[in-house]
Amino acid sequence: MATEILMPALSPTMEEGTLAKWLVKEGDSVKSGDILAEIETDKATMEFEAVDEGTIGKILVAEGTEGVKVNTLIATLLAEGESADAAPATAPKAETPAPAPAEAPKAAAAPKVERKPDWPEGTAMKQQTVREALRDAMAEEMRNDGDVYLMGEEVAEYQGAYKISQGLLDEFGAKRIIDTPITEHGFAGIAVGSAFGGLKPIVEFMTFNFAMQAIDQIINSAAKTLYMSGGQMGCPIVFRGPNGAAARVAAQHSQDYAAWYMQIPGLKVAMPYSASDAKGLLKSAIRDPNPVIFLENEILYGRSFDVPDIADYTVPFGKARIWREGTDVTIVSFGIGMQYALEAADKLAAEGISAEVIDLRTLRPMDTETIIESVKKTNRCVTVEEGWPQGSVGSYISSVIMQQAFDYLDAPVINCTGKDVPMPYAANLEKLALVTTAEVIEAVKQVTYR
Amino acid sequence: MFEEVSPRLHVPAPAIRPGDDPDFSHVAIPRAGAVDRPEPDTRPEDMREMAFSIIRVLNRKGEAVGPWAGSLSGEALLQGLRDMMTLRTYDARMLTAQRQGKCSFYMQHLGEEAISCAFQRALRPGDMNFPTYRQAGLLIAAGYPLVKMMNQVYSNDGDPVRGRQLPVFYSSKEHGFFSISGNLATQYVQAVGWAMAAAIKGDRKLAAAWIGDGSTAESDFHGALVFASTYKPPVILNIVNNQWAISTFQGIARGGAGTFAARAHGFGLPALRVDGNDFLAVHAASQWAVERARRDLGPTIIEFVTYRAGGHSTSDDPSAYRPKEEGAAWPLGDPILRLKAHLIQLGIWSEERHKQAEAEILAEVMAVQKEAEAIGTLHSGQRPSPRDMFEDVFAEMPPHLLRQRHEVGY
Numbered sequence: 001m002a003t004e005i006l007m008p009a010l011s012p013t014m015e016e017g018t019l020a021k022w023l024v025k026e027g028d029s030v031k032s033g034d035i036l037a038e039i040e041t042d043k044a045t046m047e048f049e050a051v052d053e054g055t056i057g058k059i060l061v062a063e064g065t066e067g068v069k070v071n072t073l074i075a076t077l078l079a080e081g082e083s084a085d086a087a088p089a090t091a092p093k094a095e096t097p098a099p100a101p102a103e104a105p106k107a108a109a110a111p112k113v114e115r116k117p118d119w120p121e122g123t124a125m126k127q128q129t130v131r132e133a134l135r136d137a138m139a140e141e142m143r144n145d146g147d148v149y150l151m152g153e154e155v156a157e158y159q160g161a162y163k164i165s166q167g168l169l170d171e172f173g174a175k176r177i178i179d180t181p182i183t184e185h186g187f188a189g190i191a192v193g194s195a196f197g198g199l200k201p202i203v204e205f206m207t208f209n210f211a212m213q214a215i216d217q218i219i220n221s222a223a224k225t226l227y228m229s230g231g232q233m234g235c236p237i238v239f240r241g242p243n244g245a246a247a248r249v250a251a252q253h254s255q256d257y258a259a260w261y262m263q264i265p266g267l268k269v270a271m272p273y274s275a276s277d278a279k280g281l282l283k284s285a286i287r288d289p290n291p292v293i294f295l296e297n298e299i300l301y302g303r304s305f306d307v308p309d310i311a312d313y314t315v316p317f318g319k320a321r322i323w324r325e326g327t328d329v330t331i332v333s334f335g336i337g338m339q340y341a342l343e344a345a346d347k348l349a350a351e352g353i354s355a356e357v358i359d360l361r362t363l364r365p366m367d368t369e370t371i372i373e374s375v376k377k378t379n380r381c382v383t384v385e386e387g388w389p390q391g392s393v394g395s396y397i398s399s400v401i402m403q404q405a406f407d408y409l410d411a412p413v414i415n416c417t418g419k420d421v422p423m424p425y426a427a428n429l430e431k432l433a434l435v436t437t438a439e440v441i442e443a444v445k446q447v448t449y450r
Numbered sequence: 451m452f453e454e455v456s457p458r459l460h461v462p463a464p465a466i467r468p469g470d471d472p473d474f475s476h477v478a479i480p481r482a483g484a485v486d487r488p489e490p491d492t493r494p495e496d497m498r499e500m501a502f503s504i505i506r507v508l509n510r511k512g513e514a515v516g517p518w519a520g521s522l523s524g525e526a527l528l529q530g531l532r533d534m535m536t537l538r539t540y541d542a543r544m545l546t547a548q549r550q551g552k553c554s555f556y557m558q559h560l561g562e563e564a565i566s567c568a569f570q571r572a573l574r575p576g577d578m579n580f581p582t583y584r585q586a587g588l589l590i591a592a593g594y595p596l597v598k599m600m601n602q603v604y605s606n607d608g609d610p611v612r613g614r615q616l617p618v619f620y621s622s623k624e625h626g627f628f629s630i631s632g633n634l635a636t637q638y639v640q641a642v643g644w645a646m647a648a649a650i651k652g653d654r655k656l657a658a659a660w661i662g663d664g665s666t667a668e669s670d671f672h673g674a675l676v677f678a679s680t681y682k683p684p685v686i687l688n689i690v691n692n693q694w695a696i697s698t699f700q701g702i703a704r705g706g707a708g709t710f711a712a713r714a715h716g717f718g719l720p721a722l723r724v725d726g727n728d729f730l731a732v733h734a735a736s737q738w739a740v741e742r743a744r745r746d747l748g749p750t751i752i753e754f755v756t757y758r759a760g761g762h763s764t765s766d767d768p769s770a771y772r773p774k775e776e777g778a779a780w781p782l783g784d785p786i787l788r789l790k791a792h793l794i795q796l797g798i799w800s801e802e803r804h805k806q807a808e809a810e811i812l813a814e815v816m817a818v819q820k821e822a823e824a825i826g827t828l829h830s831g832q833r834p835s836p837r838d839m840f841e842d843v844f845a846e847m848p849p850h851l852l853r854q855r856h857e858v859g860y
Contacts, residue, residue: 008856049835071856185670185673186669186670186674187673187677189636189638189643189670190639190673190677191643193580193637193645193646193647194644194646196628197578197643197648199647199650216636217639217640220632220633220636221631221633221636226844227614228615228629229628229629230610230612230621232622232623233628266844289845289846
């Protein structure tokens with residue numbers, strides 16, 4: 001698709017300007033840094049340069065046009081082999097300035113999140129566990145693309161420590177389902193190198209707790225190399241495995257890393273709850289040209305959900321799912337936190353409190369727009385996660401709500417999180433350390449002043 | 451029965467420190483031509499002694515002798531000399547530029563030029579180096595434009611990596627030079643992974659990993675050797691032993707192993723140990739390892755024995771931890787002078803031509819410097835556009851980054 005050239009903001013406060021002069025014409029080839037046009041504001045005239053190389057497709061705003069709003073599509077840039085008709089779908093009619101964006105320039109470039117459901121009405125469904133869904137996702141992508149392979153401890157002969165890779169060795173052989181020596185740091189580095197070398201590895205960590213050993217490879221190399229190499233060397237890779245608490249595995253095997261990875265530019269982070277999302281998101285993750293952290297949950301592996309019986313079912317990143325619509329409070333969660341959120345919503349409904357429940361599904365990119373829209377309706381928000389409170393996913397969501405929907409809030413946002421202690425082993429203590437449905441209900445009652 | 455004694459902490463220390471007379475009597479150096487050349491398909495266990503000697507080709511008279519001689523033509527050697535001289539001249543100019551404040555930091559190669567310049571001659575396009583910060587000769591020998599290197603050091607608007615990396619952290623996929631990692635050794639294991647990908651895909655390409663003596667202590671080094679040993683991909687595992695890890699002498703990382711090359715033995719990998727200041731020996735050993743990779747015989751470890759004649763970086767003053775005269779006393783000499791002597795001995799070079807070449811190269815480098823400085827330096831001229839700051843975080847720019855870019859006015 002053609003690249004959009006938008007009216008630039010030449011200062012933080014600029015909202016519109018005059019497109020004084022085009023220095024290129026349709027059909028010209030340009031490279032990054034070439035001056036495309038002169039833009040005038042009430043303060044100055046400035047040159048506007050190309051970011052990408054390509055051929056100027058259509059010029060959509062004629063020179064001399066005044067009052068062109070920032071972020072208006074002013075021209076298209078074609079990659080090699082594209083025709084000028086390959087203009088972006090959003091192209092306004094040529095020669096007239098595009099209508100001013102409905103919102104402030106800040107939000108203008110963000111595409112609206114689609115609200116349509118994940119599958120068409122009437123789609124046949126089948127019951128599947130999260131475990132089976134993950135396996136199917138990997139198998140389907142491996143059938144489609146010979147560059148995809150799976151690497152990790154016990155993934156081949158043993159079929160995965162949690163049996164996620166069941167049957168894959170038989171189908172794809174030892175060259176694509178690779179049992180590794182026990183060194184997360186080592187095989188993460190190997191996989192990163194192989195991604196640099198043109199393959200699309202899926203790295204299974206037996207648990208994400210063990211990925212701590214590999215975190216330098218994940219963050220300093222996988223996430224940053226595309227940037228550091230000036231865009232030359234990217235790292236298409238998926239790091240996946242169970243994350244967070246299972247049961248009775250104590251401090252070093254129970255940590256939720258959602259907030260950690262969510263912080264890193266260059267990484268994408270998915271944390272599915274249902275089987276259909278596990279499948280659709282993992283397929284998208286494997287196809288993504290960027291490194292993806294895919295956080296699963298051991299307790300959810302055996303849980304069954306409806307999965308649409310659609311060939312090649314994928315779920316896009318950055319699109320939350322509204323599991324339950326409601327009017328009194330917004331409960332935002334992801335991964336196993338959804339279990340508490342949904343249980344709480346059920347019980348609250350019996351007490352006459354209508355909760356809207358949002359599953360973020362991916363934490364980076366994060367669909368904050370869906371949260372904000374919901375909060376504007378319910379005026380209250382509770383977040384739910386198993387991780388620790390300081391620097392939590394919920395605290396980030398709270399800050400976004402405060403910045404974008406402060407005036408809509410009728411109560412402070414409450415973050416339901418795990419307790420601020422390493423996970424204890426004893427069953428009673430472990431239960432206390434984790435977030436509970438009762439705590440979610442209590443939080444909702446607080447924000448609704450019941 | 452035995453007599454029990456309390457444990458003592460053993461801390462290796464260099465034999466000499468500032469104020470002492472330089473002494474390299476502990477470095478056992480065989481005569482040029484004395485070390486055998488095993489066939490590349492020799493089993494690792496049948497060539498272990500190679501890890502404890504030093505392959506040398508050029509003797510004191512400048513003659514190429516022994517079984518490792520003859521891997522390069524006279525023409526290639528002349529080009530090699532030119533590459534090394536270019537690198538040294540470039541280094542000197544950049545070092546001065548750093549002192550003048552045109553860049554914040556620089557790392558030179560003084561004394562180590564032969565290793566990267568000769569190694570690159572054994573590779574072919576498509577092969578990939580995962581270098582550290584003292585292998586810019588790989589780029590020069592691959593024909594990468596000097597002006598791009600300078601633009602990178604100056605972080606100006608011509609910088610191919612758009613002002614995102616420290617000086618000398620070059621990157622060119624096309625020239626087989628992977629983006630340098632500031633975290634030592636991380637790319638040693640990535641090179642093995644890259645080579646495994648080549649093996650999985652059946653691509654006829656090899657990877658070359660680079661590490662310094664000090665960084666072999668990183669777990670990445672050991673992880674890399676485990677995978678190299680197990681999956682036997684086409685990778686060459688280079689260790690540049692320049693005696694010093696900043697101020698830490700090589701004995702600290704090496705421990706009781708005898709040599710760094712000997713680390714290979716526990717992994718069942720073949721190892722060579724090479725005179726890193728001997729252009730011909732570096733090339734011959736590299737070619738031997740390349741042949742192993744191209745014949746699918748597996749990885750090779752090469753320890754290049756050399757001496758870091760300059761400071762670690764522009765932030766380092768080596769006189770604080772080693773005698774100033776130590777570099778001059780280094781028994782393996784200066785790689786440029788040694789190759790020059792050989793070419794004169796061959797009758798294809800002379801003192802006059804050398805002087806002339808020095809002047810030509812200096813003029814060339816200064817012209818490039820003018821070109822680069824006309825674009826800009828760290829604090830002046832055209833610098834990378836703030837637009838670039840937001841590119842390449844992801845393969846496609848997400849909306850929030852586009853918004854942030856607009857917010858800063860680009």
